[in-house]
Amino acid sequence: MKSMTGYAYNEITNEIATISVEIKSYNSRFLDLNINIPSFLSRLETTIREKCSNAIQRGKVDVTIRLRELAPKVSVSADVKAAKVYAEAIGKIAEAVGQTSKDIPLSVIINQDGVLNSVREVEPAYYWSLIEPVFNDSMEQFGSDRIREGNNLQKDLLKQLTTIQEAQAFFVEWMPKMEGAFKEQLMKRFTELLGDAVDQQRVMTETAALLMKYTINEEVVRLKSHIEALKQEMEHNPAPGRKIDFICQELNREINTIGSKNQFVEVGQYVIKAKDALENIREQARNVE
Numbered sequence: 507m508k509s510m511t512g513y514a515y516n517e518i519t520n521e522i523a524t525i526s527v528e529i530k531s532y533n534s535r536f537l538d539l540n541i542n543i544p545s546f547l548s549r550l551e552t553t554i555r556e557k558c559s560n561a562i563q564r565g566k567v568d569v570t571i572r573l574r575e576l577a578p579k580v581s582v583s584a585d586v587k588a589a590k591v592y593a594e595a596i597g598k599i600a601e602a603v604g605q606t607s608k609d610i611p612l613s614v615i616i617n618q619d620g621v622l623n624s625v626r627e628v629e630p631a632y633y634w635s636l637i638e639p640v641f642n643d644s645m646e647q648f649g650s651d652r653i654r655e656g657n658n659l660q661k662d663l664l665k666q667l668t669t670i671q672e673a674q675a676f677f678v679e680w681m682p683k684m685e686g687a688f689k690e691q692l693m694k695r696f697t698e699l700l701g702d703a704v705d706q707q708r709v710m711t712e713t714a715a716l717l718m719k720y721t722i723n724e725e726v727v728r729l730k731s732h733i734e735a736l737k738q739e740m741e742h743n744p745a746p747g748r749k750i751d752f753i754c755q756e757l758n759r760e761i762n763t764i765g766s767k768n769q770f771v772e773v774g775q776y777v778i779k780a781k782d783a784l785e786n787i788r789e790q791a792r793n794v795e
Contacts (some may be wrong), residue, residue, distance in 0.1 A: 507746060508795040509655035510534065510565035514648035516640050523575045525637055527644040531652070533792055534566040542570040547637075549630045554641070561645060563745045564795045571637060582624045592618045656794065663740050663750075663790055669783035670757065671733055673776040677726045677764065680773055722764045722773075729760040736787075747794035754788045 510533045517526035539558055541551050558569060592615050597607035616622055736753045739746040761784065765777040 507656040507660045507740065508649075508652040508744065509659055509793050510652070510747070510795050511655060511793060512648050512652035514644045514651060516644045516647065518640055521576070523573055523636060525574075525640050526570075526572045527637070527640045528570045529567065529644050529648045531562070531565040531567040531648075534564060537562060537564055538566040540566070540568045542568065544571075544573060547571070547573065547630075547633055550634055550637070553634060557641070557645070561649065562795075564747060571641070573633065573637065580624050582622060584622055585620050588618070588620045589615055592621060652795070659790055659794055660740060663787055663794075664737070666783040666786045666790075667733065667737060667740070670729075670761075670780045673761075673780035673783075674726060674729050674733060676776045677722060677729070677773065680770070681721075681723060681726065722767055725760045725763050725767075729757065729764070732757045732760065745795045747791055750791040750794060751788065754784060754791065757784055 510531060512529070512531050514529045515526070517524070519525075537559065539555055539562075541554055541558075543551060543554070554569060554571070558567060593607070593610070596610050596614060600607055600610055732753055736750065736757065739749045739753065743749060758781075761777060761780050765774070765781070768774050768777060
C-alpha cells in the first residue's frame with residue numbers, strides 16, 4: 507500500500523552542470539501530472555511523463571527539474587542593422603533631453619529586442635543522460651517515502667477494520683438472542699394488558715412477525731463478506747484506494763440497514779462503533795493510492 511502524498515529532492519553538481527529534481531504529490535482521484543522543466547528541455551517532457559505514469563497510478567504530482575550548465579552550448583548572433591536603428595532613435599531622444607549619443611550606455615542598445623539572438627544547441631539524448639541518474643534517484647526516494655507513509659496508513663486502516671469485525675461478531679452472537687428478547691418484551695406487554703390470560707400462541711405469532719421484520723441475518727452475512735474483501739484489498743492490492751472507497755460504500759449500506767432495523771440498545775452501541783470506524787477508514791482511504 508502506498509500513500510498518495512510523498513516528497514523527494516536530489517541535486518548534484520559536476521564539471522558539466524548543476525542538476526536538481528524535486529517531486530511532490532498530493533491527494534487526487536486520478537493521476538494529475540505537472541511537469542516543470544526549462545523550455546530548452548521541452549522535448550524531454552514526454553519521456554519524463556511516461557516514466558512517472560509507469561510508477562504512479564493516482565495523485566496530483568508536481569515534478570520540477572532544473573539544469574544550469576557551467577558552459578552552455580549557445581550560439582549568439584548580432585543584428586547590427588537593428589542595433590544602428592535603435593542607436594539612432596535612442597540618440598534622438600538623448601538630444602531632445604539635452605544629452606549626447608555618447609551618454610547612452612551600450613547595454614541600453616544591446617538589451618533591445620532582436621539586437622542579440624541566442625540559440626541553445628539542444629541534444630535531448632545528451633541532456634537526458636545528465637538528468638536521468640538524478641531523476642531515477644529522486645523517483646526511488648519518492649517511492650520509498652510513499653511506501654513508508656502507506657505502511658502507517660495500512661496499520662491504522664486494519665485497526666479500524668478490526669473494530670468493524672468486532673461489531674459484526676457481536677451481531678452474530680446477538681441474533682440468537684433476538685427471539686428470546688422479543689418474546690420477553692411481548693409477554694411483558696400482554697401481561698400488563700391481560701394479566702394471566704395471555705395467549706401463548708399469540709405471543710409466538712407476534713414474535714415471529716417481529717423476527718421477520720427486524721432480522722439482520724442477511725445484512726450480517728453481507729457485512730462479513732465485505733469485511734473480508736476489504737481486508738484482502740488492504741493487505742494484497744498495491745493500489746487499493748478506489749476499491750477501498752467502493753467497498754466502504756457497501757459496508758456503510760449494511761451497517762445503516764442494521765441500524766435502521768435495530769430495536770436493542772446493545773446492538774445500537776456496536777452500530778455506532780462500526781459507523782465511526784468506517785468513517786475513519788473512508789477518511790484515511792483518501793490518502794491511499
